[in-house]
Amino acid sequence: MKTKTIIGTIMSLLLIIGLAGCEKEEGRKITDYKEYTITVASEKVTGLIFSSGNNYVSDVYAILKEHSAEWEQLAYIEGFEYEAGYEYTLRISETSYLDHSMGEPAWTEYNLIETISKEEKTSEGIPDNFTPDWFYSEYCATVNPEFQYYIDADDNASVEEDINTNPMVTFNSLNCYMDNSWTRWFLVNEKKEIEMLGFIKKVNNDSADIPESYKNLKPEGTITGTMEWTFIIGKNPENEENAIKYDVFICYPSKSISAGPTPVPYFFKDFTQYYQEKYPEAGVRTVVVRYSIK
Known part of the structure; x- marks a missing residue:
């Protein structure tokens, strides 16, 4: 019996050593390698990057591969120092790897040669974005175009007519999307072309600073927090010129099929001063607009 135990132990050790040797032997493999020349456009374009199991919107290089007339996206090139306003011709390498010990076993690296x-x-013919159509419906939150409003004025009709056609309120009939990280926004037309985009800057707000006028359009559900979201226009997240600010209520839905519903934001904008100045004879006292997420 003792001899069988010793033999079994030795066999187990040999098996473990053999498996370890196989893993070491397999390790990281290069599955493909190529070199080619590309043109890099003078400005970056919005594209989609897949990383850690999620899709992320980011500014990417627009490139033309040699012998190709179609612009493609490339997220990064190791060793390349990019300066906007310049078009580059580069020689790069493309190396594909496989390593089953990694969380994402297959990946590709691009390096500057x-x-x-x-x-x-200024590069010509660059697409306005590389974002696929399915991204908006599957990964983005949509601002409900059927917004709500509250008007208190002597001449409600004039303000109401304007508010339903004002591009500042209706987004000019474009679809307003926010990405799954809630850090970027897009105004997209019916052809899924981006007509305007930017970043979202979020800060917490003291509920005491929320205007009393918003109580006329109290959001549905339980309010868990208040914030200010700044919608920055353009590709510079630090440039708040012409930015649009919204007061935001974070709420748990009053009705949900989920045991742990996800809190959702409601966006509020006070247009009282705007309409007081636009219609000085209308006796405007309060004008508030509320947006929900569709």
Whole structure:
């Protein structure tokens, strides 16, 4: 019996050593390698990056591969120092790896081999974005175009007519999307073309600072917090020029099929001063608009 135990132990050790040797032997493999020349456009374009099991919107390089007339996206090029306003011709390498010990076992790396040229110019024919159509419906929150409003004025009709056609309120009949990280927004037309985009800057608000006028459009559900969200226009997240600010109520839905419903934001904008100045004879006292997430 003792001899069988010893033999079994030795066999187990040999098996473990053998498996370890196989893993070490397999390790990280290069499954493909190629070199080619590309043109990098003078400005970056909004695209979609897949990382850690999620899709993220980011500014990516617009590139033309040699012998190709169609612009493609490329997220990064190791060793490449990009300067907007210049079109580049680069020689790069593309290396594909496989390593089953990694969380994402297959990946590709791009490395700069040589900068062939750098020319100050505006690249032509660049698409406005590389974001696929399905991203908006599957990964984005949509601002409900059927907004609510409250008007208290001597001439309600004039203000009501304006508010239903005002591009500042209706987003010019475009669809307003926010990405799954709630950090970027897009105004997209029916063809899924981006007509305007930017960043979302979020800060917490003291509920005492929320205007009394918002009580006329109290959001549905239980309010858990108040914030201010700034919708920055353009590709510079630090440039708040012409930015649009909204007061936001974070609420738990009053009705949900889920045991642990996700809190949702309601966006509020006070247009009282705007309409007092636009219609000074209308006796405007309060004008508030509320948006929900569709």
